[in-house]
Each structure stands twice: as structure tokens, then as C-alpha cells.
Amino acid sequence: MHKPTYFDYHASTPVDPRVLESMMPYFTEHFGNASSKQHAFGWSADFGVEKARKQIADLLGATAQEIVFTSGGTESNNMVIMGVWESFRDQGCHFITTQVEHKAILEPLHYLETHGAKVTYLPVDNEGHVRPQDIAAAIRPETRLVSVIYGNNEIGTINPIDDIAEICTAKDVLFHTDAVQALGKMNIDVQKTKIDLLSISAHKIYGPKGVGALYIRKRSPRIRLHPLMMGGGQERGIRSGTLNVPGIVGLGKSCEILKIEGPAECARLREYQNYMFQEFSKIPDSLINGDLKNRLCNNISITINGIRSNFLISALKDMAISTGSACSTQSVVPSYVLMAIGRSEEEAVSTIRFGLGRFTTQNEVECGVRTFISAIEDLRKKSRLGSPSSEALNGSHI
Ligand SMILES: *Cc1c(COP(=O)(O)O)cnc(C)c1O
Numbered sequence: 001m002h003k004p005t006y007f008d009y010h011a012s013t014p015v016d017p018r019v020l021e022s023m024m025p026y027f028t029e030h031f032g033n034a035s036s037k038q039h040a041f042g043w044s045a046d047f048g049v050e051k052a053r054k055q056i057a058d059l060l061g062a063t064a065q066e067i068v069f070t071s072g073g074t075e076s077n078n079m080v081i082m083g084v085w086e087s088f089r090d091q092g093c094h095f096i097t098t099q100v101e102h103k104a105i106l107e108p109l110h111y112l113e114t115h116g117a118k119v120t121y122l123p124v125d126n127e128g129h130v131r132p133q134d135i136a137a138a139i140r141p142e143t144r145l146v147s148v149i150y151g152n153n154e155i156g157t158i159n160p161i162d163d164i165a166e167i168c169t170a171k172d173v174l175f176h177t178d179a180v181q182a183l184g185k186m187n188i189d190v191q192k193t194k195i196d197l198l199s200i201s202a203h204k205i206y207g208p209k210g211v212g213a214l215y216i217r218k219r220s221p222r223i224r225l226h227p228l229m230m231g232g233g234q235e236r237g238i239r240s241g242t243l244n245v246p247g248i249v250g251l252g253k254s255c256e257i258l259k260i261e262g263p264a265e266c267a268r269l270r271e272y273q274n275y276m277f278q279e280f281s282k283i284p285d286s287l288i289n290g291d292l293k294n295r296l297c298n299n300i301s302i303t304i305n306g307i308r309s310n311f312l313i314s315a316l317k318d319m320a321i322s323t324g325s326a327c328s329t330q331s332v333v334p335s336y337v338l339m340a341i342g343r344s345e346e347e348a349v350s351t352i353r354f355g356l357g358r359f360t361t362q363n364e365v366e367c368g369v370r371t372f373i374s375a376i377e378d379l380r381k382k383s384r385l386g387s388p389s390s391e392a393l394n395g396s397h398i
Helices: 017-026 040-060 073-091 103-113 132-138 161-170 245-280 309-315 336-340 362-384 388-392
Strands: 067-070 094-098 118-122 143-149 174-178 197-201 212-216 286-288 299-304 351-355
Touching: 017 245, 040 067, 040 245, 067 073, 073 103, 073 143, 073 174, 073 197, 073 212, 094 103, 103 118, 118 132, 132 143, 132 161, 143 161, 161 174, 245 286, 245 299, 245 362, 309 351, 309 362
Parallel strands: 094 118, 094 143, 143 174, 174 197
Antiparallel strands: 067 212, 197 212, 286 299, 299 351
């Protein structure tokens, strides 16, 4: 089977061969339960876990005790939202977040609203940033948590996280950020910022699926998070369940690689991104979404007026690209992120996202750009000629 070129690194990434290699012994020789403290099988599994904890901590500027393993970004986010709720529900619980978060933040919050939680969903500017002063103004005496996405998975915009963290700390409110997309694409140092909680996921950084972590700042008074999973008391009771040792070892290795190679990798992807912006700016009647400067180095989001994205995607069989976000590919529901930055419904369903990554080559980028532009020209030409396929195009102005 002919494989399309992969331009969907926001949805997932391949496991780096070095990561896979680090994991292999933990499926076989070191298969023990990391909680078995009585014998060598447990000790070697535990050794792998603790090494990984240190590798993750090192990438973030954290200490190993501040890292808790989870099953991924979704669980890390849920752990924060639900954990804060369970700890504070009896005293009144107000959350502040934004309209451009991942579903793994928005859905637990929607659920909690049906149970009495109060939630403020702040709007963003037309590039997708939340304004720190809006956060400050939304904080109330019963506000328990502010959660803001670091780098947006659809439009790539990076939020002013350090300023927001500063505001929250000054007002004595917990601050969480979903850094699943941002990790490795920028320097994140929890010692230099006041972030209290931070979510990461392995499969977005060339590690395996189904494993992630939550950074929980060690400070006094202690951050109180009621556990989501209860059982054997692993992870100091915050997250019970036998640890996914091979997955954790892989996440650790992914972080170690990012610490060394992340900056150079990002500089390379930034060049590809600039090239794509430059070429795409020549497409008539198109718009780049998000902040052009404060942006994830691997994201390109473009609205092609008059051409529905699902139609364009099926015309581009040789490219694995996505509409606004992976979660809404099956349906033609306009992306709430694109709507939040002021795109119309028409524009939102005419948007394509490219995600570049470690294994993207210059040749792939150049070919991809040419194929993309000629597919658009083709579709627009056909629609002017009034071919039957033109009904799939959604504008009369093309
Ligand atoms: C992928 C993603 C998640 C979910 O992470 P999983 O490990 O797939 O559960 C959360 N937030 C953002 C921003 C993401 O891109």
C-alpha cells in the first residue's frame, strides 16, 4: 500500500526508534511490577520508572517527586479538574479556563457544571491568546483553579503562560497548563515560572500511546488533589494502578531526547513553517490562523475560502493532513477553536491543519506545498467551469 506523507504530528507522532529500544527490555527481562519491593524483578522495573521520572523532571526543571505518571494527557487533565473539584466542592468551586482548550479540559468541566461547579470560559483574541488581564478580572474568592492551554493543538498559538501563572500565584489560585503540544517546542522551566500543574503526553513527543504525566509543584501549603483512581496507592496515593513500566520508560527517553535535540529540531521545523507560510500566502482568498510569531514551530493552520476541508482532504490522498482538529474529522462540525478566533462557520469548515515533526523532510514539505496549491487551483478551476463536483465547494465567490 502506498503511504501518504505524514503531516499530522499534532494528532500523534511515531515512536522514535531510540525510544522503542529503551522500552524493549521492560516488556521481557524487566517485566516485574514496579511496586514489588521484595525481589529483583520489582527492583529493576522500579529502577526504569525512577530513571524516567528523573528524565521528565530534568526536561521541565522539576524534581522527580513532582512527577506523577498517568495514562496520557486526557487523564492528566481530568486528574486536575476532578481532583480540584473533589477537594473543594463543599466550599464552593469556581474554575477559569478558555474557549480554546482541548476537549480533555472542556468535557470534565461541562460535566462538573451539571453538579454545581461554576466555570468561566474566557474568550480569546483573534490570534487565539487569552488576555492575562481577563484572567485577573475573572478571579473570585471561590476560584480554585485556572487552566490555560500552553500551545494550541489546532492553531498553534502560544499563550502568555508565565504572566498568567504570576497573576494566579499572586491571587493564591492554583494554575494548571495543558502543555501536551508545547513540550519540546519551547523552553519550559517550572523553576522560572509559577506553574503549579502541567500535563504532558508521550505519544505527542515520539513516545508510546497510553502514557503521560502530571507535574505537581511541591510547595507549602501542599497542592491538594483528590485522586481519580483509587486502589493500591501507587504514585503516593495520587494515582493508583500498576505502573505501565515500558510506557513510562519510553516517556522518560522521549524527554531525554527532547532536552538534547528539541531546540535544533524546532529551529529546523520553524524554517519549514516559514517556507509554508510564505508559499501559502500566495493562495488567493486564504487566511493563516493563529499567531504568526508566538506559535508552535510545527503548526500551520490555513483557511481556504470556498473549499470545504473534507473535500480538499479527499483530493489530497497522498497527504495525511487534518481539518481543524483530529476529534472532529468524522463530522463537519465547525471547530470551536476557529469560531473562538472569529472565523465564520463557513471558514471553520474550510480549514486545514498541517503538523510537522521530527521525521518531516524538506523534500516532503516542498512536494506537499506544491501538491496542496495545485489541488486548490484545480478545484477552483473546476468550480468555475461548473463541473458536477462544484457542489461540494461551498462558496459562490470562487
Ligand atoms: C493530544 C492532546 C491531549 C490528549 O492527550 P492523550 O495523551 O491523547 O490523552 C490533551 N491536550 C492536548 C493539547 C492535546 O493535543
